[in-house]
Amino acid sequence: MKLGMFSALSVLVLLVLGIVFPWTKTMLIIGLCYGLSALGVAIPARSGQVSFGHAMFACVSAYAVAFLARAFPSMDGVVLLVLATLTGTLFASVFGSFVVRYRGIFFGMLNLAISMVIVALLGKLYELSGGTDGIRVQRPSWGGLVTERAEFETILLWVSCCVALLAGWFYQRFTQSATGEALRGLKSNETRLEYLGISAHYVLWVGYVGSGFFVSLAGAIFALAQGLVTPDMGSWTRSGELVFIMILGGSSHALGPFVGAAVFQAVKLFASAYMAGVWQMLLGLTLLTVIALAPEGIMGAWQAYRCRSSKGAQP
Amino acid sequence: MNFDTLLLGLADGISYAGLLFLVSLGLTLIFGVLGVLNITHGSLYALGGYTAASLTTFAMRHAFDATPVLFIALVLAALLVGLLMGLLLDLLLLRYFQKRDPVIQLLVTFAVFVILEDVQKLIWGTSPYAAGEIVSRLGTVELFDVTYTVYQIGVIPSIALASYIGLNFFLKKTLWGKQTVALTHHREVATAMGVNVKRIGALVFILGAMLGALGGALAVPVSSLTPGMGAEMIVLSFTVVATAGLGQITGALITSLMIGLARSMAVYLLPEVDVAMPYIIMLLVLLLRPNGLFTVAQSRRI
Numbered sequence: 001m002k003l004g005m006f007s008a009l010s011v012l013v014l015l016v017l018g019i020v021f022p023w024t025k026t027m028l029i030i031g032l033c034y035g036l037s038a039l040g041v042a043i044p045a046r047s048g049q050v051s052f053g054h055a056m057f058a059c060v061s062a063y064a065v066a067f068l069a070r071a072f073p074s075m076d077g078v079v080l081l082v083l084a085t086l087t088g089t090l091f092a093s094v095f096g097s098f099v100v101r102y103r104g105i106f107f108g109m110l111n112l113a114i115s116m117v118i119v120a121l122l123g124k125l126y127e128l129s130g131g132t133d134g135i136r137v138q139r140p141s142w143g144g145l146v147t148e149r150a151e152f153e154t155i156l157l158w159v160s161c162c163v164a165l166l167a168g169w170f171y172q173r174f175t176q177s178a179t180g181e182a183l184r185g186l187k188s189n190e191t192r193l194e195y196l197g198i199s200a201h202y203v204l205w206v207g208y209v210g211s212g213f214f215v216s217l218a219g220a221i222f223a224l225a226q227g228l229v230t231p232d233m234g235s236w237t238r239s240g241e242l243v244f245i246m247i248l249g250g251s252s253h254a255l256g257p258f259v260g261a262a263v264f265q266a267v268k269l270f271a272s273a274y275m276a277g278v279w280q281m282l283l284g285l286t287l288l289t290v291i292a293l294a295p296e297g298i299m300g301a302w303q304a305y306r307c308r309s310s311k312g313a314q315p
Numbered sequence: 316m317n318f319d320t321l322l323l324g325l326a327d328g329i330s331y332a333g334l335l336f337l338v339s340l341g342l343t344l345i346f347g348v349l350g351v352l353n354i355t356h357g358s359l360y361a362l363g364g365y366t367a368a369s370l371t372t373f374a375m376r377h378a379f380d381a382t383p384v385l386f387i388a389l390v391l392a393a394l395l396v397g398l399l400m401g402l403l404l405d406l407l408l409l410r411y412f413q414k415r416d417p418v419i420q421l422l423v424t425f426a427v428f429v430i431l432e433d434v435q436k437l438i439w440g441t442s443p444y445a446a447g448e449i450v451s452r453l454g455t456v457e458l459f460d461v462t463y464t465v466y467q468i469g470v471i472p473s474i475a476l477a478s479y480i481g482l483n484f485f486l487k488k489t490l491w492g493k494q495t496v497a498l499t500h501h502r503e504v505a506t507a508m509g510v511n512v513k514r515i516g517a518l519v520f521i522l523g524a525m526l527g528a529l530g531g532a533l534a535v536p537v538s539s540l541t542p543g544m545g546a547e548m549i550v551l552s553f554t555v556v557a558t559a560g561l562g563q564i565t566g567a568l569i570t571s572l573m574i575g576l577a578r579s580m581a582v583y584l585l586p587e588v589d590v591a592m593p594y595i596i597m598l599l600v601l602l603l604r605p606n607g608l609f610t611v612a613q614s615r616r617i
Binding site: 045048050098101102104105106109110112113114116117120121123124125236237240243244247277278279280281283284285287288291292295 | 352411412415416417418419421422423425426427428429430432433434436437546550553554557561586587588590591594595597598601602605606607
């Protein structure tokens with residue numbers, strides 16, 4: 001409960017930060033999108049299935065935004081967001097229906113394979129997708145309002161803050177629901193889960209669609225904020241970053257992936273300012289340190305610490 | 316499409332498959348024995364390539380430029396990189412994270428891979444490297460009407476095949492090889508029977524690393540070295556390994572050939588999907604055989 005309050009407060013801080021220092025807005029939106037995507041990756045990861053291709057959902061929905069905006073230039077931003085997210089989620093539900101049959105490394109590889117095929121096609125079909133240069137997305141109206149760039153960014157910041165809070169709340173509810181618990185049971189013993197009369201495929205499919213929904217939503221917001229979509233959005237390195245963020249922050253609480261995204265952005269920013277050539281090295285070292293010292297991520301370590309200290313207080 | 320294009324595609328595919336097989340062989344060996352899906356294998360491929368390029372350039376500059384010397388320099392570079400990096404990674408990393416979840420182990424190797432990407436850039440810079448001297452030395456061969464380099468159609472495939480035969484000999488005929496196989500069957504029983512798990516583990520890791528670096532070194536004369544080559548190769552060899560079934564050595568040979576040929580054919584026939592070809596094959600194979608082409612069914616443990 002306290003962590004929920006803390007999350008709400010930190011979202012408020014982000015909003016104020018964005019409004020007081022307008023130049024941080026894009027960075028904050030992108031950070032929240034990363035956090036939301038990593039939250040998505042965390043759902044199947046609860047069942048022990050880590051996907052190395054989840055960025056493809058962001059890519060699919062971002063291209064849906066771009067295609068729709070190109071075909072219907074007067075389409076409203078809200079409609080774009082909703083339709084693109086639906087497209088990504090639909091894709092996740094179709095692809096999910098066969099990928100849930102696979103476990104472990106095959107699960108990860110199949111996701112990777114599909115994402116590679118999508119990225120390759122988007123890069124090659126130049127007439128349709130603009131190749132590796134991508135497609136520009138003109139700034140749409142929002143809820144009927146025609147806005148300037150600064151206003152539009154403020155709106156998107158509001159949207160991503162609200163979405164992040166709602167998604168976090170949903171994640172917390174989901175992990176405590178019967179399906180969410182079954183998903184975790186899949187990690188410890190799938191056969192026993194099936195003996196209880198629960199379909200492992202169905203449970204994983206539900207989680208997969210939910211995670212696809214989160215990542216698609218993040219991808220659509222990202223596309224609108226950046227005004228440009230490229231095949232790079234679905235590359236396997238991007239998917240790797242999402243897994244990285246999830247592990248970094250920890251997935252025991254919805255706040256984890258967002259904390260991970262914040263640390264990730266901070267490390268990237270610090271490295272690009274002070275050690276431009278070696279930012280990947282810095283990220284790698286951060287990941288190694290976290291895995292070695294805090295196996296459950298930053299949030300996991302924090303919760304363990306809280307647990308210990310409260311036990312110490314009441315012997 | 317005429318006969319010449321077919322022949323050219325075939326030759327390209329065989330040469331490409333040879334490289335792919337060397338890298339995949341190392342990857343699948345390490346996975347089969349140690350249970351780690353080693354992403355640093357991509358770095359080893361790149362490091363092997365860069366080291367080989369530096370070593371051959373060095374040899375030529377100091378007038379040791381007889382063809383066999385250049386060739387030995389290539390192979391030596393790979394073996395050296397494999398030995399050093401394999402030992403280092405095994406001692407520092409894998410042992411430390413040995414008891415962790417396979418996903419965590421994979422992420423550890425991912426972290427090291429990312430670190431090594433920057434190390435490469437620091438040492439060799441970001442501009443492309445090329446060392447094609449040895450290819451022109453070995454000359455060309457005429458196949459019907461198509462002229463092809465001996466290096467690509469002869470040297471690479473023979474080294475790949477020799478590695479396959481050599482590894483099989485090692486695993487089936489030598490004591491350490493038999494211990495390795497025992498380890499893959501049942502780790503605990505093998506340990507109880509007196510197999511030195513640490514030693515075999517290190518040996519396998521070094522062997523695998525050498526194969527990865529060898530793939531990189533042999534790729535030097537026929538392609539230019541750029542940052543990111545390791546990333547591309549690791550994803551591709553993962554595809555081979557997953558399509559073949561994890562830990563399947565003969566499977567990796569056949570799958571590499573299949574994927575190599577399909578990809579080079581696609582370059583000529585379906586240029587839109589040439590990059591996606593390996594993944595399309597993998598998707599089709601895994602749809603029909605969920606655990607890979609050559610995996611034998613296992614009983615479930617309750």
